[in-house]
Amino acid sequence: MTAIRLLLVDDDPLVRAGLSFMMGGADDIEIVGEAADGDEVETLVDRTRPDVVLMDIRMPSVDGLTATERLRGRKDAPQVVLLTTFHADEQVLRALRAGAAGFVLKDTPPTEIVEAVRRVAAGDPVLSPTVTRQLMDHAAGAAADTRRARARERLTALNDREREVAVAVGRGLANAEIATELYMSVATVKTHVSRVLAKLDLNNRVQIALLAYDAGLLEESEEPEEDGH
Secondary structure (H helix, E strand, O other): OOOEEEEEEOOOHHHHHHHHHHHHOOOOEEEEEEEOOHHHHHHHHHHHOOOEEEEEOOOOOOOHHHHHHHHHOOOOOOEEEEEEOOOOHHHHHHHHHHOOOEEEEOOOOHHHHHHHHHHHHOOOOEOOHHHHHHHHHHHOOOOHHHHHHHHHHHHOOOOHHHHHHHHHHHOOOOHHHHHHHHOOOHHHHHHHHHHHHHHHOOOOHHHHHHHHHHHOHHHHHHHHHHHOO
16 A cells, blocks of 8 residues: 655644654655745645645744645645644635645644544545534625525536535545445545536535535535424
């Protein structure tokens, strides 16, 4: 099995050392580089070709959000997982819209941070329950009607099956879970996800989830279950 190539980015050398030690214990992860600031990221990505970048949000020169936006605008960009010590709605949303594959709190148990890198490398987003609640609050917040109208207009590009898959992705289901729920193979799910990303010009599954939230599709998907009680 090919090892996951990982780039670590954090301005605190102690944090980088801890992450390096933590990741170094995983046989399937190879640390290909380290950076102390976001302004070093693009150069290191060109040099080391990582699959995943694990990056702090707060850095002195170029923060993790800006670095993520720059990275995800590139062709064949690596997946990005952001490290943070806090949850802040606007920063979470900005990073997810920029194409970050998820967030990990710095006080998350080491095994879960390692698993987050594996999941992102496999194409699954990493969102904590707190972040998911924030997305739901955001969907119901200011200017929600305008966002909903725009999101629904974009989703008209999807056929019914692709729309079902988009809703399932928005609910945080993995490919195998979607396959079971929608009675299709995992390979077919992956094909539908790829088509959704291409049709909507999105970078990853997290952005599909955001669009589903904005369109109100997740609320609709819960209605039949509520009616049955």
